[in-house]
Amino acid sequence: MSYALRRILVTFPLLLAVSLLVFALADALPGDAADWRFAKQPEAKEAWRKARGLDDPFLVRWGRYVAGFATRLDLDRSYQDDEPVGPELFRKLAATFELALCAMVLGVLVGLLVGILSAVFPRSPLDYLGSVLALGGISVPIFWLGMVLIVVAVKVLGFPFSTNRYDPALQERVADFRTHLYLLESLVRFRLDVLASCARNLLLPSLALSTIPMAVVTRMTRSAMLEEMGKDYATTARAKGLPARRVILKHVLRNALIPIVTATGLQFGQLMGGAVLTETVFSWPGLGRYIVASGVEARDTPVIAGGILLVATTFILVNLLVDLLYVLIDPRTRRAP
Amino acid sequence: MSRFLLPVPLLLLCLACGGGKKPPAEARPAVDIPKLLPQTPDDPEPKPGGIFIWGRSADATLLDPADVTDGESVMVVTNLFDTLVAFKRGSTEIEPSLAREWTTSYDKLTWTFTLREGVKFHDGSPVDATAVVFSFERQRDPAHPARRPTSAFSYYQNNFKALEKIEAVDEKTVRFTLKEPYAPFLPALALFNCSIVSPAAFASEGKDAEGRYAYNFAQKPVGSGPFVFERWEKDAHITLRANKEYWGGAPYIEKLMFKAVVDAQTRLKELESGSIHGMENPELRDLALIQKNPDLRLIGSPGINVCYLAMHTGKKPFNDARVRQAIAFAIDKKRIIATAYDNLAKPAVSMCPETMVGFSKTLIDRTRDPKRAKRLLAEAGYADGFRTTLWYPIVQRAYLGDPGTTATQIQQDLKEIGITVEIRNIDWSAILKATSAGEHEMCLMGWMADIFDPDNFLYVLLDKDNAVEGVANNLSFYKGERVHELLLGAQRSYDWRRRESLYQEAQEILHEEVPTVPLVTVPDFRVLRKDVRGYAIYPAGGEFFRLVSFAK
Numbered sequence: 001m002s003y004a005l006r007r008i009l010v011t012f013p014l015l016l017a018v019s020l021l022v023f024a025l026a027d028a029l030p031g032d033a034a035d036w037r038f039a040k041q042p043e044a045k046e047a048w049r050k051a052r053g054l055d056d057p058f059l060v061r062w063g064r065y066v067a068g069f070a071t072r073l074d075l076d077r078s079y080q081d082d083e084p085v086g087p088e089l090f091r092k093l094a095a096t097f098e099l100a101l102c103a104m105v106l107g108v109l110v111g112l113l114v115g116i117l118s119a120v121f122p123r124s125p126l127d128y129l130g131s132v133l134a135l136g137g138i139s140v141p142i143f144w145l146g147m148v149l150i151v152v153a154v155k156v157l158g159f160p161f162s163t164n165r166y167d168p169a170l171q172e173r174v175a176d177f178r179t180h181l182y183l184l185e186s187l188v189r190f191r192l193d194v195l196a197s198c199a200r201n202l203l204l205p206s207l208a209l210s211t212i213p214m215a216v217v218t219r220m221t222r223s224a225m226l227e228e229m230g231k232d233y234a235t236t237a238r239a240k241g242l243p244a245r246r247v248i249l250k251h252v253l254r255n256a257l258i259p260i261v262t263a264t265g266l267q268f269g270q271l272m273g274g275a276v277l278t279e280t281v282f283s284w285p286g287l288g289r290y291i292v293a294s295g296v297e298a299r300d301t302p303v304i305a306g307g308i309l310l311v312a313t314t315f316i317l318v319n320l321l322v323d324l325l326y327v328l329i330d331p332r333t334r335r336a337p
Numbered sequence: 338m339s340r341f342l343l344p345v346p347l348l349l350l351c352l353a354c355g356g357g358k359k360p361p362a363e364a365r366p367a368v369d370i371p372k373l374l375p376q377t378p379d380d381p382e383p384k385p386g387g388i389f390i391w392g393r394s395a396d397a398t399l400l401d402p403a404d405v406t407d408g409e410s411v412m413v414v415t416n417l418f419d420t421l422v423a424f425k426r427g428s429t430e431i432e433p434s435l436a437r438e439w440t441t442s443y444d445k446l447t448w449t450f451t452l453r454e455g456v457k458f459h460d461g462s463p464v465d466a467t468a469v470v471f472s473f474e475r476q477r478d479p480a481h482p483a484r485r486p487t488s489a490f491s492y493y494q495n496n497f498k499a500l501e502k503i504e505a506v507d508e509k510t511v512r513f514t515l516k517e518p519y520a521p522f523l524p525a526l527a528l529f530n531c532s533i534v535s536p537a538a539f540a541s542e543g544k545d546a547e548g549r550y551a552y553n554f555a556q557k558p559v560g561s562g563p564f565v566f567e568r569w570e571k572d573a574h575i576t577l578r579a580n581k582e583y584w585g586g587a588p589y590i591e592k593l594m595f596k597a598v599v600d601a602q603t604r605l606k607e608l609e610s611g612s613i614h615g616m617e618n619p620e621l622r623d624l625a626l627i628q629k630n631p632d633l634r635l636i637g638s639p640g641i642n643v644c645y646l647a648m649h650t651g652k653k654p655f656n657d658a659r660v661r662q663a664i665a666f667a668i669d670k671k672r673i674i675a676t677a678y679d680n681l682a683k684p685a686v687s688m689c690p691e692t693m694v695g696f697s698k699t700l701i702d703r704t705r706d707p708k709r710a711k712r713l714l715a716e717a718g719y720a721d722g723f724r725t726t727l728w729y730p731i732v733q734r735a736y737l738g739d740p741g742t743t744a745t746q747i748q749q750d751l752k753e754i755g756i757t758v759e760i761r762n763i764d765w766s767a768i769l770k771a772t773s774a775g776e777h778e779m780c781l782m783g784w785m786a787d788i789f790d791p792d793n794f795l796y797v798l799l800d801k802d803n804a805v806e807g808v809a810n811n812l813s814f815y816k817g818e819r820v821h822e823l824l825l826g827a828q829r830s831y832d833w834r835r836r837e838s839l840y841q842e843a844q845e846i847l848h849e850e851v852p853t854v855p856l857v858t859v860p861d862f863r864v865l866r867k868d869v870r871g872y873a874i875y876p877a878g879g880e881f882f883r884l885v886s887f888a889k
Contacts, residue, residue, distance in 0.1 A: 037487065088571060091571070092572075147602060150603060150606045151606065158610075162612035163596075164574070164597070165573065168573070168594045168596055171568055171570065283597060283599045283600065283604075285573055289599070298766065299766070
């Protein structure tokens with residue numbers, strides 16, 4: 001069996017295990033939105049629990065939940081008003097996905113560049129600058145950085161700062177969009193006014209959020225590159241007369257990419273669930289903020305469970321993608337052991 | 338139910354984003370509040386057109402006017418719907434709205450309203466007596482088809498206990514019959530939950546299996562107000578368009594949008610860059626900066642609210658009035674105002690705010706006196722003090738200022754007289770539930786008026802009728818018989834002089850008995866772009882944008 005196929009097959013039991021864990025944890029939370037909703041009517045609450053099947057055994061409820069998600073992408077209904085929570089969660093997932101993707105692209109591009117340059121010119125002023133920036137990127141709290149970015153953009157640059165995903169005046173123009181990936185869809189549909197508005201609103205939050213992967217990728221690239229450059233094959237390549245640029249980009253970078261790609265995958269997964277602060281500062285209607293505000297604060301268990309399940313699923317899928325990328329980067333993985 | 342008003346809970350994390358604060362206690366307020374105007378200038382010749390975007394801290398939860406409880410939803414529905422009577426612009430006086438005129442019987446138990454001619458809902462159906470009866474009946478009758486399983490209609494439950502029946506006399510006449518006189522009846526009718534809704538819209542999609550109307554009114558509201566609902570993108574914006582046929586005159590702006598911008602700092606920056614045109618709830622420490630910005634205008638009004646410390650009078654040692662008096666003598670309101678409110682709040686003397694009619698002007702606030710407090714404690718048998726707990730909510734509310742700081746200040750003040758206080762912060766819905774069930778010893782809470790009447794403060798917050806565990810608004814669980822008699826008497830009398838003297842006596846007793854320590858009243862602030870004309874703060878709540886325009 002090939003590596004890729006095995007890797008894909010492993011994903012299913014993994015997803016199942018994650019859903020069990022998420023469901024069990026959400027189930028174990030004491031108290032929920034229904035206590036509040038039926039504060040004065042215990043009989044109504046009993047009837048409601050019965051109608052929703054909440055008194056069934058745990059495994060039955062879990063089975064029903066998993067089946068609903070697997071077959072219809074259904075994520076149960078809210079305890080507050082019995083409306084399905086799925087559509088809203090997927091909308092929020094799309095918002096967070098777009099934000100995380102932009103932050104990731106920015107972070108990886110800059111991180112790779114700075115990392116490579118730092119490794120090629122170790123202990124140069126450029127290297128030190130890169131280290132300082134990377135350290136700063138990791139240590140500066142995002143909410144602070146976000147505020148600073150906003151102040152600089154508005155006060156110094158006169159940037160037309162706006163939060164949320166696009167200018168509300170363009171609401172009509174996105175009415176026929178089928179996904180909630182506004183940036184990507186406006187690009188595909190070539191709707192430039194929406195695209196410009198989306199890009200403008202995404203710029204600052206993705207810049208703020210990109211500092212985390214940027215720092216990680218810079219450090220990873222630098223150390224992986226330095227390690228590979230010290231190996232015999234690099235010396236051999238140089239000795240046989242290959243130009244330095246070719247050695248670095250073609251041989252060393254390719255070998256260094258494996259740990260970098262792994263780190264990138266993990267980082268992306270983290271951004272998906274961990275962008276709460278950025279989402280708050282920039283009023284980005286993303287999943288993290290939604291899970292906290294509409295799930296945790298309102299004690300709406302299906303929102304918490306569904307939200308975490310979506311984050312976990314995205315995490316697993318992104319890492320699956322990363323593992324599949326190995327096949328492209330490292331030919332050795334193509335061979336079955 | 339007014340604790341729900343104003344923004345929906347904000348992330349804890351976001352509160353931490355604050356930055357530097359805590360000015361020294363002797364600092365003067367950064368803003369001269371009495372000099373602030375409650376409105377932006379009016380344009381003698383308002384120019385039509387433009388999109389007006391209002392920034393607020395959270396999105397609406399639902400748009401059924403009878404069922405909304407949070408300020409974000411309220412400010413949207415007040416522009417979509419009309420009520421029978423309404424508050425005059427920028428005032429707490431009642432004026433005719435959908436009802437052209439009204440008469441009352443001699444015993445004040447029957448109220449007859451005559452409706453305005455020719456008014457239509459946004460869907461084209463007429464606003465007639467049937468629609469009015471429908472709008473109230475759906476809140477009263479648990480089996481009404483225009484009710485969702487989740488409908489609580491809490492405002493109706495609280496404000497219309499005295500309503501016996503409502504009937505359509507003819508097409509344009511509606512009659513309300515009360516079981517007993519209810520003085521705040523007219524202002525209660527001006528509240529958003531009494532909005533007249535379109536029965537035709539409800540019926541437009543037939544009924545479901547359980548006999549309820551299938552139409553999702555809370556997501557697609559249809560009223561007769563100055564703006565028509567257009568679109569709602571959850572957690573982002575709500576768009577309304579001008580109702581060109583509005584009976585009271587069409588709005589000047591073309592579109593009205595409500596945009597949710599969670600963080601107050603970010604909201605202000607958006608306002609500075611012009612992406613929004615007005616906002617609520619600026620952070621108090623930003624006010625001075627706002628006033629210096631040539632693009633912005635700060636407006637404010639005194640605010641009808643109270644933040645208070647409630648002590649559970651059913652629990653030891655708070656069952657002893659001397660202990661409660663001691664606590665009142667120990668608390669330093671001035672320092673709380675300086676640290677938790679940036680010197681921008683006023684000390685509250687009574688639970689009925691100074692800005693509300695019926696406030697007892699003869700009351701004199703206790704001056705801080707720790708020695709006397711200690712003496713009182715000793716008399717009550719607590720010379721060595723005692724241990725207790727103080728709960729406060731994690732939520733952003735103007736009247737709560739920075740509740741954590743207030744709690745810490747109270748903790749320090751009480752430590753001085755030997756009381757050890759353990760403070761605990763609890764999230765909003767949890768604290769509402771726990772305190773209304775009476776699980777607390779002391780808690781920090783606030784209230785703002787729904788109905789412009791002292792009844793809405795004193796009866797709601799201190800009468801024994803509202804001290805029922807599980808649904809209590811009277812968080813001190815104070816059950817004074819004399820106060821109950823006085824408040825009930827005031828509720829059932831229409832003679833303002835008599836009511837005023839009853840409220841006066843009740844406030845004097847409450848001042849002596851101290852079931853709660855009234856702490857502060859906080860002004861309302863709004864920030865708008867300089868070119869916005871015709872915006873005014875409505876002291877009784879809600880936002881109204883019909884007369885707003887842009888100076889060109």
